Amino acid sequence: MTDISVFRRTSLRRTVLAASIAGVTALAAAGCSGSGTGSAGGGGGKQLNIYAWAGEIPGTVVERFEKETGIKVTLDTFDSNETMTAKLSSGSAAYDLIEPSQYTVQQLIGQQLIQPLDHSRIKGLDNLAEKFRDPSYDKGNKYSVPWIWGTTGFAYNDKCVKSATSWKTLFDKKYRGKIYMLDNMLAAYIAGLQVTGSRATSTDEGEIRAATEALEEQKKILAGYNSTNYPQLLSSGQACAAEAWSGTAMAKVVAANPNVHYVIPEEGGSIWTDGLSIPKGAKNTDAAYRFINFTLRPEIAALATDDGGSASTNAKARDFIKDKKALENPAVYASDEAIANADFLLDPGRAMSHFQQGWTKVKAS
Known part of the structure; x- marks a missing residue:
């Protein structure tokens, strides 16, 4: 958020x-x-x-x-x-x-x-x-x-993804070309850090590097980065899964389309x-x-x-x-159960430079 x-x-x-x-x-x-x-x-x-x-x-x-x-x-x-x-x-x-x-x-x-x-x-x-x-x-x-x-998690369409509870869904090659990530540096790193076993609040240079590598590899299978109409893409079936923010836009799609589900990943989300x-x-x-x-x-x-x-x-x-x-x-x-392990996204302070350098690599890959 x-x-x-x-x-x-x-x-x-x-x-x-x-x-x-x-x-x-x-x-x-x-x-x-x-x-x-x-x-x-x-x-x-x-x-x-x-x-x-x-x-x-x-x-x-x-x-x-x-x-x-x-x-x-x-x-x-x-x-x-x-x-x-x-x-x-x-x-x-x-x-x-x-x-x-x-x-x-x-x-x-x-x-x-x-x-x-x-x-x-x-x-x-x-x-x-x-x-x-x-x-x-x-x-x-x-x-x-x-x-x-509110929260940061992901959503999926069950006509394509039968069931999902983990960030790993957004890194799964079988959904190549049907996955979207939020076009936002720190939001993307929530997934990158947590899928590699770290907390979303990490400021450790090595953990950020591992997350960067995961995001670089993930980019090969993405349909793109999208922070605007991804709820509609999920609803239409153009997207199988997408990183998502909670809120009215996503909530309206979830309420209107029984095939679309919003989840907080088991790794925590934020x-x-x-x-x-x-x-x-x-x-x-x-x-x-x-x-x-x-x-x-x-x-x-x-x-x-x-x-x-x-x-x-x-x-x-x-x-x-x-x-x-x-x-x-x-x-x-x-x-309450879903957000039990969720992190508040904090100010990364001096570690911001590690995120910025990593994000530049991800976008250029």
């Missing part, structure tokens, strides 16, 4: 993932957002300025918050973590809440662009599913409160999540905490699914979700 119609959240944001991490890592490690001087201990007012992924905070959530609190919300949207981080780093932004993805939380902490959360002012963290409490990218949820989530953080210098921190608490309420969190088409991180929200079919669709809500 979604869609920005909701499909655009899947294709656009994930295709920029590698560039986003590389670009963000290169930014200066100093600076702060906004022009205010508020801190976690104060900041009143009846205004709240939010900067979030397009389509991920439904209008119904904003409307209900405004009606209940009398706080006026201004919601600006972005289409990549790089765009959001660059704006914060410039010092020209004046936001009270932002919605970074998990690896970007790590980067924003390092650049001192977000502030630690005051947990004494937050109610409802215990509503989060266990997977999103104390996550590897933000221990103790010190800097962020997860809002929505999880992404987007959550709420308070930038350094936020002026309206009282309003920010009220909004965080509002979204932690199960009946509000349920709107992320019913009106936003995304999986909520809030376990108790399931009882309030009206779209029960979404709860049963693995391309929206993967089961």
Whole structure:
């Protein structure tokens, strides 16, 4: 790791993932957002300025918050973590809440662009599913409160592939010319690393090299790299199997075509999540905490699914979700068993150069 119609959240944001991490890592490690001087201990007012992924905070959530609190919300949207981080780093932004993805939380902490959360002012963290409490990218949820989530796995058409549970399906020569991989460096390396016995979070040069070799060999049998219409190719039978992101585009195909199945590979796959953080210098921190608490309420969190088409991180929200079919669709809500071994994709830091060099070799092979 979604869609920005909701499909655009899947294709656009994930295709920029590698560039986003590389670009963000290169930014200066100093600076702060906004022009205010508020801190976690104060900041009143009846205004709240939010900067979030397009389509991920439904209008119904904003409307209900405004009606209940009398706080006026201004919601600006972005289409990549790089765009959001660059704006914060410039010092020209004046936001009270932002919605970074998990690896970007790590980067924003390092650049001192977000502030630690005051947990004494937050109610409802215990509503989060266990997977999103104390996550590897933000221990103790010190800097962020997860809002929505999704997965990276693969999908197959059972008219071609009878059954599949492993990344090995995407490396099987008998499906030559009928396999697609996401056109995204780090997404491809999730499969490359895990199929060779490593974790998706590996930064070991030797393990990355082994994954590169596997991806180079795999390229010989691929139909291509595709981050846009692969769900439709699977549905039509033009593709037997494809690496895939969960989200509305894939979920619609799974729901409409009983021959298409989305799975989290037994090797683990990966999880992404987007959550709420308070930038350094936020002026309206009282309003920010009220909004965080509002979204932690199960009946509000349920709107992320019913009106936003995304999986909520809030376990108790399931009882309030009206779209029960979404709860049963693995391309929206993967089961707890399926994601038990899934990795949160983290910021690779200095190891990014190994991925970039390897990806250049793969694409040139």
